Amino acid sequence: MGTDANHVAPRVRLTQAQLDRACERHLAYLSGIAGGAKLSLPFFDLSGMSFNGRNLTNANLSGAILRRTSFTGAKLDYADLFGCDLSEADLSRAQLHRTDLRAATLRGAVLTGARMVECDLRDGAMASATRTDFRILGMEIGPADISAAVMVDADLTRARLSGSTARATDFSGAVLAGAQLTRLDLRDAKLVRANLDGADLADADLRGANLAGAKVRAEALAASIRTDADMRRREAPAEPVEEAAYEPESTAPAITRPNAEQLEAMLTAHAQWVGSAGRTGHQLDISGQDLSGMDLSGRVLTLMKANNTRLRGADLRGAQMQAVQMSGVDLRSSDLRFADLRGAVMDRANLIDANLERADLSMLKTARGHEVRTSLVRARLAAAIFRQAKLVGVNFSGADLTGVVLDGADTNGMMLDGARGLQH
Structure with missing residues (x-):
């Protein structure tokens, strides 16, 4: 966090007894027992408190001060710890499956x-x-900082640490297989005997890091920064790239960003257009616009045009996106869980770190009985999550599938000509 958390005042504090009662109500909430209540203590000051052994699944402690707080053996799966201060906290043997610790x-x-x-x-x-809660309180949002932390023997399989800081952190014996470590500052980190198999180390700063006995692929190391000379090369002006190999961003339409009122009007008109089979309303065309971070969850976006649109970090959970035209779209780190993407055209799309768990990308059946494939030709999908997604017949030709998560996905009939990075 860029702003000192102490500047948010007043911070509410609880006694340990009050906190224990809140944790018991949270356990009842998780068990479906009457009288239970979700633990939601955002921005509270809980420094020095004990959550040892507690089940805090899905709890909300975002922005909280948790300095020197103890979570030994606690379960924090799916918890919201966004922007919290856990400096010198004890999370030994804690379970943090898919916990949100961004910033x-x-x-x-x-x-x-x-x-x-x-x-x-x-x-x-x-x-x-x-x-918006952080913005209202004037708190800046920045990289996560795990510098000087002790993560010995921690399991960080497929964890995402891109763009954050882990200077002088001890990862001895840790499992970082398939982790996203791009642009991670690992200077002077200890990675002795760490398992980095399949980890993405592109532009990760490993100067001074100890990798003795670590399991890491040569090509991953080659993409990292190991010396000052490597850093100078990264900072040097890029050479011109031939148009045949890369489509420069400058060829896309000028980037504009609609405000909330404009976007709502556009979405309403589009829903009318879809519902009336084109008789009323207007088709949504946001091609070339910037909607990064916006909430489009559950929206009717069927047949939308969004070519070269920026939707990085957008919330598209459960959105209806059948037959959308989204070539070249930027969907990095977006949330597409449960989205219906049947028949979508997403060629050359960037879906790095996107979450498509339980999304439907199977073939779209038209009224005339034709089947339309979902197309992700030459898309970038590194570390994308397709857990339990429907991928029947998807065209992944030429796509980068490095580190994708396909657990439980239906992959029958996928087209993989020229695709790379998929481990069988």
């Missing part, structure tokens, strides 16, 4: 043996548009 501070924290599978420790800046 959090864990400097000097102890996470020995913690299970952090698919934990999110990325730079939180892209979520700033949706975190």
Whole structure:
């Protein structure tokens, strides 16, 4: 966090007894027992408190001060810890499956043996548009900081730490297989015997890091920064790229960003257009516009045009997106869980770090009985999550599928000609 958390005043404090009662109500809430209530203590000052052994699944502690707080053996799966201060906290043996720790501070924290599978420790800046609570309180949102933390033997399989800071952090014996570590500052980190198999280290700063006995692929190391000379090369002006190899962003329409009222009017008109089969309303065309971080969850976007649109970090959960035209769209880190993308055209789209869990990308059946494939030709999908998604017949030709999560997905009939990175 860029702003000192102490500047948010007044901070509410609880006694340990009050906190224990709130935790018991949360347990009842998780168990479906009458009288239960979700633990929601955002921006509270809970420094030095004990959550040892507590089940805090899905709890909300975003923005809270949790310095030197103890979570030994606690379960924090799916919890919202966005932007919280966990400096010198003890999370030994804690379970943090898919916990949101974006923009959090864990400097000097102890996470020995913690299970952090698919934990999110990325730079939180892209979520700033949706975190109005932080903006109202004047709190800046920046990279997660786990510098000098002890993460010995922690399980960070497929965790996402892109763009954050982990200087002098001890990852000895940790599992970072398939983790997204792009642009992560790992200077002077200890990665002795760490498992980095399949980890993405593109532009990760490993100067001074100890990798003795670490399991890491040569090509991943080659993409990282190991020396000052590597850093100078990264900072040097880029050479011109031939148009055949890359479509420059400058060829796209000028970027504009609709305000909330304009977007609502456009979405309403589009829903009318879809519902009336084109007799009323207007088709939504947001091609070339910037809707990064916006909330479009549950919206009717069928047949939308969004070519070269920026939707980075957007919330598209459950959106109706059948037969959309989205070539070249930027959907990095977007949330597309449960979205209906049947028949969508998303060629050359960027879906790095996107979450498409339980999304439907199977063939779209038209009124005349034709079947239309969902197309992701030459798309970038590194570390995208397709857990339990319907991918029947999807065209992934030429796509980058490095580190994608396909657990439980229906992959029958997928087209993979020229696709790379998919491990069989």
